[in-house]
Amino acid sequence: MSERSNLRLIILGILIFSLFMTLISRLFYLQVMEGDEYRAAAENNSVREVVEPAVRGLILDQAGRPLVSNRTSIVVTIDRQKLNQQGEKGDLVIKRLAKILGTTPESVSERLLPCGTEGAPKPPICWNGSTYQAVPVASDVDPQTALTIMEKRSEFAGVTAKLTAVREYSGPFDVNAAHILGYLGPVTEDQITEQGQSDAYDRLRRTDSIGRSGLENFYDTQLRGKPSVTTLEVDTSGQVTGTVDQKPAVSGDYLVSTLDAKLQSVVEKQLVAAIQRAQGQGYPGDSGAAVVVDVRNGQVLAMASYPTYDPGIWVGGVSQKQYKSLVKSDSLSSNATQGLFAPGSTYKVVSTAAAGKEGYSLYSDYQCPKQVKLGTQIFRNYESSAYGRISLGRALEVSCNTVFYGLADRMWEAAGGNDAKRDSADPIADAASMFGFGTPTGIDLPGESAGRVSGRTFKVQNWEAKRDTWCANAITGYPETRKTDPKLADYYTALDKENCADGFRWREGDALNAAIGQGDTTVTPLQMAMAYAAIANGGTVYEPKLVKAIMGADGSVIERVAPTVKSELDLPKSTIKFLQNSLPGVTSDGSGKSPFIGFPLNQIPVASKTGSAQVTGDKVSTSWFASYAPANKPRYAIVMMVTQGGTGSKTSGPSVRKIYEALFGIDGTTVNPNKSVLIGGAPSKELPVIRPDGTPVTPKGKMSGVVTAAGSG
């Protein structure tokens, strides 16, 4: 070969050799010297999810009418990060936005403050969601305004107006049911934390809305469905490189409520009527509740609480002003399930049951003096009426307190009187627990109150909790009060000395008060309804239910909710029979007679008990009317109460009568089940039909509750 060829081949070889050395050095540099950096980068290579929430399930009434549905609304949201990037211009954006939304800049900016930060308003006005999530500041914005926002991007940087699915709470017949249905709100940080580490595609995300109260909260998982999630591969620079996974959305399940929209509407109106009746008598009549349950299974057919609010107020966020008025009016909590009230004379069925169980004769006559004295204390009858020697049944009819004082006194003495031990018998408290008082009913709603049964156990617990304070006060002797009013300080000190020494003791006076539902006993109206339902059905205390079935959006039945027995009344049959036989007399010939004058009691006998519970302070008594009907073949129990409302018969009674009339289709003295507000005269045994497109089949004509464009008069 030529020298030139050899030389050039050698040069080629050297070139190739150096290229390979370059490769190996570069490889060493990348893998060994900078390896850690690249390993970190590899971990940053990640997936990103595009989440589209599922269509939330509807809440239907028992006849298939939608109580809660979905609609679209133009919602204006603000991306706070983008707004913050604007600096001072951000304030201008808010000013402009407030102007075209017709509100003040403050009411817009207060929504943007995260809850818990300085100067932020309280939840739910402050922003409870994620930092990275756009904050909704207005809903149901008119399209013209939305167009303006979207067209002038530079003037409204960070602001977006778009069609969003929101909840529609305007049910048929102007049903409110705010406390039952509940509302949605953004997921809170706590809920995300509570969920823990999860990579399930249907986990809670910061962008989700979830039920914050009522059925929306209790059945949130079922209603929410599963979102459609597209998982995209994303590299370190944020570039999408592929689709890893695609999960289709699963529509939320439908709740078939036990409520009947038309009945609910009647009950809501009648509760307001009772309130107005109280106010007409010059009483404050500041709050109230009404419950209608099916005694045979515990299904709640209607439940109302006063005051209430418009549940639609939460859609798109609530303003500070709105929220303040909500809190001020005390309308956020349900008086039916969360309100605690002294039961008054409606509690006498408990005392009667205790007496029956303890073996006292239910058919003997008892003295009904106008008052009984206990030391310096006087225990009176209502309006100090005296009836002489009467039967126990009559005592229930006329609601004679002194007869029940006498029975309670005998039971107290039998248990040992003042010498009784802490665990001595307490028949009335035991009977109350049996009826379900003092424990939550187990209704499918969040935040239910348990109530309190006054009795020996309560006294001890209360003393253990407060003893230290009492004893401390007994020693110090209220120095602050003493400066201005030494007499009052003396009185307080004496009281606390006594309480400190033997505040645990179940005294005779306590026992007497407890027997007529006064003193420390508090109950919820729902508990009362379930107790009367138990008397009506022969002794079964059911857990009340608001949902009778869960159905798929495709109409399939996912779950039928079976009646749940909370407890059975452990009473002699004769005792229950006695109550069942006595209570109709209250309506026909007792304290419940006046509201039912002219009511066809011969066809629909009504068992009832009135109550006018005294409240500490100089407040007007709580008006109670507890009942069930038909007394001879019990079907419905209705309880209504109005605080500071006066007597049970004058204030609540007439409204309860109206509800019975609506239930049984009573017009004057004729009973016509076809005129009942319930289609067919009773709650439907069948579940509603849901069409393949997810719309429920609603009743036809004016029973649909939907006012059509043509007008349904």
Next chain:
Amino acid sequence: MAKFYASTRADNALVGAGSRAGARGQGYWRDLDWILLISGLALTVLGSILVWSASRADLASANDPQSYLKRHLINVVAAIILGYLASRLNYRWLRAYTPIIYGASFFLLLLPFVPGIGVTVAGARAWIDLPGGLTIQPSEFMKVAVILMMAALLSERKDIETEPSGRDFLMALAAAAVPIAVILVQNDTGTVLILGTVAISVIAVAGVRSRWLVALIGGSILSILLAIQLGLLKEYQVARLTSFISPDQDTGASAYNANQARIAIGGGGWFGTGLFEGPQTQGKFVPVNESDFIFTVSGEELGFLGSVLLILLLAVLLWRAAMIAWKADDKYGRLVATGVLAWLAFQTFENIGMTLGIMPITGIPLPFVSAGGTSMMAVWIAIGLLQTVRLHEVRAEI
């Protein structure tokens, strides 16, 4: 010496005649360059494992995640058989038929332009569709044909000491330039670069005058710069060629490839994550990592040590190729071996270099390792040709 071979085996056809098969067969197996063969086989086996690891992630949800591997192995077997046949080629016959091989390859090269046959992959219209779902890339065979043609043209003068004439030089240049132009039109930039360096290497080793050589190299560089300057290269081609310089700023697809490739390799460390364990590989973050980016699989899963082993195997193979070129007893053999050496060396450097971020990203496979039937066949034919040259020189030494 060449004459000796020609005179004794003048009539031999493609493969040795049956009567002499025994004796020749024995000599054939004895005289083979075994180191060359074994390093080629080792690379192919290693490559198949890497292809398996890369493709099973993509096919994880398919009926048979191993289906791609199976197809690859069929290609490998076919490629080795072709390589064996090439090594059995008669030297003289090969030279005589070079124009036909060249012509046939060139014809194949034009087929991608025929509608209904041509397929565009990753922007390059360089593939042709065959029945049965097979696609072939004729430019791979063209590499072999160009090497054979240039070697034949530049060794026209029998006298080994004589430098090629100007006419031979221009003919050889044309033999390379015409297919290069066609491949350029097909947008297969990577192959153009490889063929260019192969042509320059062969012309250089052929011993042409230094003036010509300098002019050729200078002209090549100038024309690349001109092409970029005049916008003859499409924007994405320029982006591909330049994105490796600053991959962090560019968010285009080629920069993405470069980034992901480097993340995969960098994450491998000394020992790698272990086969089938690489998060970048199994997470499908690196595109086409069963073919062009196969080295990222090695880098991530086998680590520095495994990857250096792979590079060393290639180096051993190239060392043998260089030795065959060095020892070649005639110019034709030297130039064929030189062509193959330059081809495999530069293609290896370009392929691994692009995954390491020191070379532009082009769509060319890593010899013996990447999946891709045509490439596998071409490199094994190249091994066969090297063996032919080797067998020729061994026998010439007798």
